[in-house]
Amino acid sequence: MDLRIAIVGCPNVGKSSLFNRLIGRKVSIVDSEAKVTRDRVEESFQLDKKNFILIDTAAVDLDSKRKIDIKAKNQTQAAVVSADTIFLVIDGKIGFSHSDDSLFRWLKKFNKPITILFNKSDTKEAKTNSEEIKPSLKPIISLSAEHNLGLEALHKHLQDFLQQKKKIFQSNVVPTIEAQIKISIVGRPNTGKSTLINTLVGEDRLLTDDLPGLTRDSVIVSWKCKGRRI
Incomplete structure (x- = not known):
């Protein structure tokens, strides 16, 4: 852990x-x-x-x-x-x-x-x-x-x-990269990228607003889908 x-x-x-x-x-x-x-x-x-x-x-x-x-x-x-x-x-x-x-x-x-x-x-x-x-x-x-x-x-x-x-x-395990699926979500301002991510992970993980350019950092979001780490 x-x-x-x-x-x-x-x-x-x-x-x-x-x-x-x-x-x-x-x-x-x-x-x-x-x-x-x-x-x-x-x-x-x-x-x-x-x-x-x-x-x-x-x-x-x-x-x-x-x-x-x-x-x-x-x-x-x-x-x-x-x-x-x-x-x-x-x-x-x-x-x-x-x-x-x-x-x-x-x-x-x-x-x-x-x-x-x-x-x-x-x-x-x-x-x-x-x-x-x-x-x-x-x-x-x-x-x-x-x-x-x-x-x-x-x-x-x-x-x-x-x-x-x-x-x-004591039970610390480093997750292997091979076990993960990596997805990049890219798009123009205000196309709903953060809203899509929030929907996928099931929480308000990223800020959303009508203001363009709200997300500034490249944010890594991790979640599980059908037991698979994404």
């Missing part, structure tokens, strides 16, 4: 940069524009010969009443519910903001282990801000996803977490 990790955070804290860094390739779109990621993106990676599933999520705006933000929040909530543990990413240059605190309290409702990742920690401001965080919010790991700093501490944290969950991984 793979350990599932949901990466959650406010807009522009570096969630997608961290996601790409951990899986070792650029999958999620990284941009200075806020709220680029809308659907949850799942990819697997290995650490110490153990398998992890990493979930990049849309930035959560708990106060927004916009339909697109509510749908994005629902996508993030689905990722959190399915995860074994949560990485709450904070912008180290800004520090633990009111929005971060609200998001932390929201995540606590799901009763999942939460690790705070102080991203962009290669600055003097970040070091000062990390020292001011309440002890009750720990564990805290300072890192810089963009500059590949502090990842060793994060890897060590994951390995320690694995030791606590050792029984879960």
